[in-house]
Amino acid sequence: LLTTMVELKGFEEAKGESRPKGVEHGSYKGRKTWKESRDDEAQTLGYTKQPYVVIVGGGQAGIILGARLRKLGVPAIIIEKNARAGDSWRNRYKSLCLHDPVWYDHLPYMPFPDDWPVFAPKDKVGDWLEMYTKVMELNYWHSTSCKKASYNEKRGEWEVTVEREGREVTLRPKELVIALGVSGYPNLPTIEGADSFEGDQFHSSKFPGAENYRGKKAVVLGSNNSAHDICAALWEEDVDVTMIQRSSTHIAPSESLMELALGGLYSEQAVKSGIDHHKADLIFASVPYKIMHSFHIPVYEEMKKRDADLYARLERAGFMLDFGADGSGLFMKYLRRGSGYYIDVGASELVADGRVKLKSGVNIVKINPKGVVLSDGTE
Incomplete structure (x- = not known):
């Protein structure tokens, strides 16, 4: 007998009939566009507002977890040392292609097109991951390195020090996820x-x-x-x-x-x-x-x-x-x-x-x- 959890009651993903409307019809003072709201989030999350989850590692596993959390409305930041999402693939040897077939490799919410190659080349995979982070609206801190992390028992939160844009930033999430890969070292x-x-x-x-x-x-x-x-x-x-x-x-x-x-x-x-x-x-x-x-x-x-x-x-x-x-x-x-x-x-x-x-x-x-x-x- 196998049972599997599909959703958390009270925390269902906003999809189908409950999907976001995207815009409120009518006229409102101080209205913000989608881009303005996303820019506000990028400027405040990790600075004046703290994420609930920090994911160290922005390869496919970190990105997928970030997408799942995003759909649940959980504030999360993905930390990635490379300059772009997908660089962990782009930076590998020239001839690298996936050895697993396409049907085994879909990401949540956005399956590959029906003409996607059976064995995708590394740069194509990298471009897909980069596109995915943007379309799924993930808070992806590229060119950022994690310097240290410790758990504060008294406050019940992590203290994660990262270096971003030439300066140190301290993040205080409740949960810390290490997603650094199986065989990348x-x-x-x-x-x-x-x-x-x-x-x-x-x-x-x-x-x-x-x-x-x-x-x-x-x-x-x-x-x-x-x-x-x-x-x-x-x-x-x-x-x-x-x-x-x-x-x-x-x-x-x-x-x-x-x-x-x-x-x-x-x-x-x-x-x-x-x-x-x-x-x-x-x-x-x-x-x-x-x-x-x-x-x-x-x-x-x-x-x-x-x-x-x-x-x-x-x-x-x-x-x-x-x-x-x-x-x-x-x-x-x-x-x-x-x-x-x-x-x-x-x-x-x-x-x-x-x-x-x-x-x-x-x-x-x-x-x-x-x-x-x-x-x-x-x-």
Whole structure:
């Protein structure tokens, strides 16, 4: 038996017949336009009036929560260090696209148009998020950083110090939400000799694109989503690229994932059968995490059969595969680790046939001016 809360009685969202009128007909002294009212709110909230909620992090999660609170009439401010909403997507590597299909990615209140790409490019996602913050009338403090926060037990409120427009502002919300993402922080290993390297080196989050490296050699340390995407982008620009795989990786071919794992809930066929994303989300949320792995194991058993040729060729190339600790595949790996997988949109073929070179079961132990030394002695 599953129950789910739809609304809070007495705090229903203003929609349908109760939607805002937008303007009061008639003649009134001191009337304010919609823009004047929004400007007043922007100038006072956080200064002479305090928000009830402060959300630190203005990516999709922070924006979605802000939209929900806005619809409930809860004063909220979203803090974002980047210059524009959506920059957390725009600032990533050039070739980045969503690996989840469009039916899985709708935001509340404003579903994507029916011609939106199945796999949206990063800049298109960034523009949508920026538009969304404006249309949903969110109080989005861009170019703002959170310096510190502490809870005042006596007053029952938070004291959040932020830096905005060159000065510190203290916010005193009742609730503080941290929405800083799952895997947005660079994991940079300390490697002997890194400072001596004469070429370029950077984390995947700072990868500038492959076009400047045409005809050169590159080493990519890692074998998950970003590593595969970057290896493919480098290969497309005629870069001699080698992937360093330290431990096993789960590979889920995109087409198989969409058909076997997502298709019943998140697909055009699901929509045609009457399962829109609202129903799909409810069905998906109805499975307790404690038993979810048992629902996924059969999916990946079938994937092993369906994509047996790809897996065999990857293993012949030396690539180390896994399907999770209990064979439950990608989603459980995401919940348990937040990493360890690649949704294959083409790079696995490059690895399997050797166009992207591979060294597996090793690590980089030293960097010298011209290259790297691996744990098996290879240079």
